[in-house]
Amino acid sequence: MKIGEMIAPRVAFGDALVELGGINSEVVVFDSDVGESTQTARFGRAFPNRFYQMGIAEQNMVGAAAGMSTLGYIPWVSTFAVFLAKRAIDQVRVSIAYPKLNVKLNGAYGGIPTGKAGATHQSVQDIAIMRAMPNMSVWVACDAVETRQMVLESVKHRGPLYMRTVRCPVPVIFDDNYKFEIGKSYTLTEGNDVAIISTGMMTPKALEAAKELDKEGIKARVIHMPTIKPIDEEAIVKASREIGKIITVENHSMIAGLGGAVSEVLTDKAPCYLMRLGFPDIFGESGDNEKIFSKLGVNVKNIIESAKRMKRMNT
Secondary structure (H helix, E strand, C coil), rough: CCCCCCCCCHHHHCCCCCCHHHCCEEEEEECCCCCCHCCCEEEHHHHHHHEEECCHHHHHHHHHHHHHHHHEEEEEEEEEHHHHHCHHHHHHHHHHHHCCCCCEEEEECCCCCCCCCCCCCCCCCCCHHCCCCCCCEEEEEECHHHHHHHHHCCCCCCCCCCEECCCCCCCCCCCCCCCCCCCCCEEECCCCCCEECCCHHHHHHHHHHHHHHHHHCCEEEEEEEEEEECCCHHHHHHHHHHEEEEEEEEEEEECCCCHHHHHHHHHHHHHCCEEEEEECCCCCCCCCHHHHHHHHCCCHHHHHHHHHHHHHHCC
């Protein structure tokens, strides 16, 4: 993978599962008839005896995976995020999170990019739901390199985790030296005029915005936050105390996602100016991804404009 190359995280996820399966024979994968979409079919072709096609029965799938984990297996459960975080949420809560079982959940097609499937398939509240779940860790990869790292790291994490992947290609921003660590953020650009905290596919957009801002003399500190739970409180507090002006950017509702998590930390430990860029309290809609992002103000242009407004505050 080369920096700048456009790769869909779902493809990187499928390839990483195959790689992990070759390393660890205890890894099994459960799918709910969307293997070609979420790319778990790649694991199925490589390890047919460890791949369970459960049909369109997400609740049963979660229960079966929970049972397998009690026998020492490490199940990866994969389906669209909108179904995993809603239709099967009772089973996730009672059968996985409550007993703290070692089950890994892939919420595919996270946020707006669902191939124009619209509101029924766009999961804009899944991070909020999973973040509020006791014992659940929440990971959101920004590119193919980080997606691979997260999958490989998953077997070292004991207990349930929710990993979010997106359908559309996104630019690779990390090289082979990158190392994912749970609970750690990554400062991608230095600056003291404004801090931009982003996650997932919004991080490449935040980097693009920072590059344009730099041309106008505004230095933005871009902080990539791959784990929403546990979140890197130290980095958030540091940005608050050193800069005092923070923008969060996410492919998710502004309610209880990255912006909500950052605001909780700031409220408790280091209050400062905060602007959240995400989706308002609405359902999604069908259409071109970038056009919808632009309509909702979650694009490079609005990050730049928000940073300029933030820079003018209290100056």
